[in-house]
Amino acid sequence: MKRAFVERARQIGFDTVRIAAPDSIPLAPERLQAWLAAGHHASMDWMAETADRRADPRALWPEVRSIVLLGVNYGPSGDPLAALSKKDHGSISIYARNRDYHDVIKGKLKEIAGFLAARASSDVKVFVDTAPVMEKPLAEAAGLGFQGKHTVIVSREFGNWLFLGAIFTTAELPTDEPERNHCGSCRRCLDVCPTDAFPAPFQLDARRCISYLTIEHRDHIPEDLRPGIGNRIFGCDDCLAVCPWNKFAQVGREAKLMQRDDLAALPLAELARLDDPAFRTRFSGTPMKRTGRDRFIRNVLIAIGNSGDAALADEAVRLLDDASPLVRAMAVWAVGRLLPGGAVASLGARRLEREDDAAVRAEWSRALPVKKEVA
Incomplete structure (x- = not known):
């Protein structure tokens, strides 16, 4: 048998x-x-x-x-x-x-x-x-x-x-x-x-x-x-x-x-650049579908931040206004890794004031350059 x-x-x-x-x-x-x-x-x-x-x-x-x-x-x-x-x-x-x-x-x-x-x-x-x-x-x-x-x-x-x-x-x-x-x-x-x-x-x-x-x-x-x-x-x-x-x-x-x-x-x-429908289509039938679009893009943004490639900064900047706070937070982190302090400060000034998610605000606080006090 x-x-x-x-x-x-x-x-x-x-x-x-x-x-x-x-x-x-x-x-x-x-x-x-x-x-x-x-x-x-x-x-x-x-x-x-x-x-x-x-x-x-x-x-x-x-x-x-x-x-x-x-x-x-x-x-x-x-x-x-x-x-x-x-x-x-x-x-x-x-x-x-x-x-x-x-x-x-x-x-x-x-x-x-x-x-x-x-x-x-x-x-x-x-x-x-x-x-x-x-x-x-x-x-x-x-x-x-x-x-x-x-x-x-x-x-x-x-x-x-x-x-x-x-x-x-x-x-x-x-x-x-x-x-x-x-x-x-x-x-x-x-x-x-x-x-x-x-x-x-x-x-x-x-x-x-x-x-x-x-x-x-x-x-x-x-x-x-x-x-x-x-x-x-x-x-x-x-x-x-x-x-x-x-x-x-x-x-x-x-x-x-x-x-x-x-x-x-x-x-x-x-x-x-994948939105939710494009993500589902791109990875249909694969294990990647388990994470969902937002968690997957979170991972992609960490990779972008680790790339050292300033050419990818535009992709992170675009995602600073994503609907998902999970994505926005990692976009902030990636931007902080790839762009000079002045550029990060300019981007943050336009967004931090209207950001209502605590985790995203915390990422901005860490990414923004520290202002030096004038003696």
């Missing part, structure tokens, strides 16, 4: 399949509580609200007897960090340079779960990052890979480039051996982080993580973290890309997950 299931899963498009028992992550509750207690989940309140079900698969579904972990390889064909050197362009994380993986993998999971349910006469539930399931500890317990010091699953076959999905089933299936950690003394993933998001190996503080800040975070990004973001406008691949295990990674073979060349590096000037 298991052999037929694995073979069918590979035919559907999964690159790796392993099975774990529901009780295979006994340390998860304690580690999750410590992470939450430290506030490392940032504004992701659902992590705390679902902690009990997240830490124990049987709390999520008492009838589960086996958990199938499946991976789809999305390994890039080129250097994932190449776009970082193009300061007038925005860099987008590898995973987002294609169709939204939730849409692609969920259909595959439902198909293979149906196959399992029929063959094993069992009930099944499928999950793709949409329920309180700790996919990474379960994937390690199933032998699919190991959690690196950056907390991401590392596969000895596919490096750092695996999308994960899970099938909970009432069928009793033979489990696989867990994978042991192979990081050794290496700490490249920790040292490369531009915002120091790892307080210790195997610990991630989302409050400082560029992926969290540019995708999940709905508010203004703290000023001290903005320079480290560089031109990363959606996600960050640095810690994944420098892992030595990527030397064994293979280019993703699934056509629906092939990276789109037009999303590798996007001109910041072009992106800054």
Whole structure:
């Protein structure tokens, strides 16, 4: 049964399949509580609200007897960090340079779960990052890979480039051996982080993580973290890309997950001009649609401010009058980084008086040149 299931899963498009028992992550509750207690989940309140079900698969579904972990390889064909050197362009994380993986993998999971349910006469539930399931500890317990010091699953076959999905089933299936950690003394993933998001190996503080800040975070990004973001406008691949295990990674073979060349590096000037309808059209079907136009333009303006390119200042100036305070605030920050003090003062004089948003006013206060007292 298991052999037929694995073979069918590979035919559907999964690159790796392993099975774990529901009780295979006994340390998860304690580690999750410590992470939450430290506030490392940032504004992701659902992590705390679902902690009990997240830490124990049987709390999520008492009838589960086996958990199938499946991976789809999305390994890039080129250097994932190449776009970082193009300061007038925005860099987008590898995973987002294609169709939204939730849409692609969920259909595959439902198909293979149906196959399992029929063959094993069992009930099944499928999950793709949409329920309180700790996919990474379960994937390690199933032998699919190991959690690196950056907390991401590392596969000895596919490096750092695996999308994960899970099938909970009432069928009793033979489990696989867990994978042991192979990081050794290496700490490249920790040292490369531009915002120091790892307080210790195997610990991630989302409050400082560029992926969290540019995708999940709905508010203004703290000023001290903005320079480290560089031109990363959606996600960050640095810690994944420098892992030595990527030397064994293979280019993703699934056509629906092939990276789109037009999303590798996007001109910041072009992106800054997107209104809401244009944003929705431009990124339809991709993960970028999740952020919405305002948060995305917030990210674009941070990249513009970090570009050092005065030619982009006009785009930031135009957005000083945007309807969104989230956008206006970052436009102020970008203008303050790119234009001389006199120009900033002139722009602020026309706007600060009528600005009613406290955060935007605070950005103006920091951006405006300090007036020297006359003796």
